[in-house]
Amino acid sequence: MRYYNEKIETMSRDEMTALQSARLVDVVKRTYEGAPYFREKMDAIGLKPEDIKGIEDIAKLPFTTKADLRANYPFGCFAVPKSEIARVHASSGTTGKLTVVGLTNRDIDDWAECDARALVMAGCDKDDIVHVSYGYGLFTGGLGLHYGSEKLGSVTVPASAGNTMRQITLIKDFGATALACTPSYAMVIGEEIEKAGYDIKDFKLRVGIFGAEPWSENMKKEIERKLNITAYDIYGLSEISGPGVSMSCPYQCGLHVMEDFFYPEIVDPVTLQPVPDGTTGELVFTTLNKQGMPLIRYRTRDISALWHDKCECGRTLVRMKRVSGRTDDMLIIRGVNVFPSQIESVLMNIKEIVGSHYQIIVDRVGNLDTMEIQVELAPHAFSDEVKDVEAIRRRIEHDMMGNLGVGAKITLVSPDSLPLSEGKTVRIIDKRKI
Amino acid sequence: MLVNQVAVFLENRKGRLNALLGALSGAGVNIESLNIADTRDFGIVRLVTDDNDKAEAALKAAGFTTARGDLVGIEVADKPGSLTATLGKLSDEGVNLEYVYSYSRSGGKALILFKTDDVERAEALLK
Known part of the structure; x- marks a missing residue:
């Protein structure tokens, strides 16, 4: 199977723009009518839903941020009555309240479609055994891949996270061909397989579908070596939909965005102005088809870039660059911008250490960042x-400085x-009180 | 004579040395000599015990990183000037010592242990 949904995934740019335009007009109207916080935002700048006639008008719309979601905790951002909501998910913030999202049955079905497309991009079909080690629960990882794998018709193993030795037994005994989890947990599984003295050649694993935290190219290579697989990036965030917002294909030239559902923009994080293709900036999404909690121009804080040229895999879906960090993960140390992914890249090249295990502690001594x-x-x-x-x-200090x-x-x-x-790893401890 | 040593990586954190000693006593290992080289950030504990294999296994099981190696050991009289005379021979012949430590023994003799990258020459000179 080459594509799960060939019509959408290989659609011409004109057809896609027409589809996105129709859906944008509709979603703006629905959000304006159903979600008071968004109506207030539009009213404040004198914008009416009928002013939005197509995707070319998107930059006129106000942004939505995590602060809007928190201010309307728990259900204030829903655009439909609670009777229409079939499920909620929530993501934990390290600060502040949970971010809650609500999905209708159609939203759940759209999301499953995204993950089915993603699995096919990684070369999976009905004959695959997909072992899902993302956490199941309020976190979107587990259920997202689970529904996608079921929709595709693969054998779905809902392992969830934790109890690594048991996971390894299941992966081996069931002959799992695909593993879905966070990259750091994939690393843990790989290390435990080595420690237990198993030979990876006795496993049938072929592909890995990893996401939910930024990871370096070097870490990816290390996981591929340890698990003897090809690793694919899956991207998502609970506010927009869970995993499956975008996915890398065998050509590994970025992640194809399911842009019939999620319209991506890249903006300069300071000026908030759109930037041209290939330029790095903050990723912004508009959920074109969502019913339960549609979001208009939601600022993800993730750093990426977009490319609209056609991919060799045949898909015309716009590609986004692997997320290299977050605007709010970015550390400013003595005025220098530092991303944890840069640090990881340096560490993965040093053979005398276990490069995937590290912790960054930032503090301020006197007036100097350390x-x-x-x-x-x-x-x-x-x-x-x-x-x-x-x-x-x-030598590590020297390489890091360089x-x-x-x-x-x-x-x-x-x-x-x-x-x-087993889930997202806390790598940064910032003790500065600024 | 050659004396086998177990070196242990010691993080600069509270309680680590105690955990190390606990692992050894728990395994019934008797320490014959203990030396700690410390820097601002970490330490290296060097041990000679009555059973280094058992000691290393117990330390590894407790999560410590270890390295084995041989040191040159010599017995010198427990009185002023005897070490100077012995080590002076090595210095005169240009044999470098990486580190030295000792422990006193009963019977008027002291055992001196040292690490060198030229074990053969050191042993020949000290015969």
């Missing part, structure tokens, strides 16, 4: 001589002493 990166010393690199261990530490343009203190810790969670 950054400490804790990394795990690999057992094979340990020596009884201080100068050898110190040399490793200093790549980040700002100094970081490297602290070596014992293997397996840093947390690597």
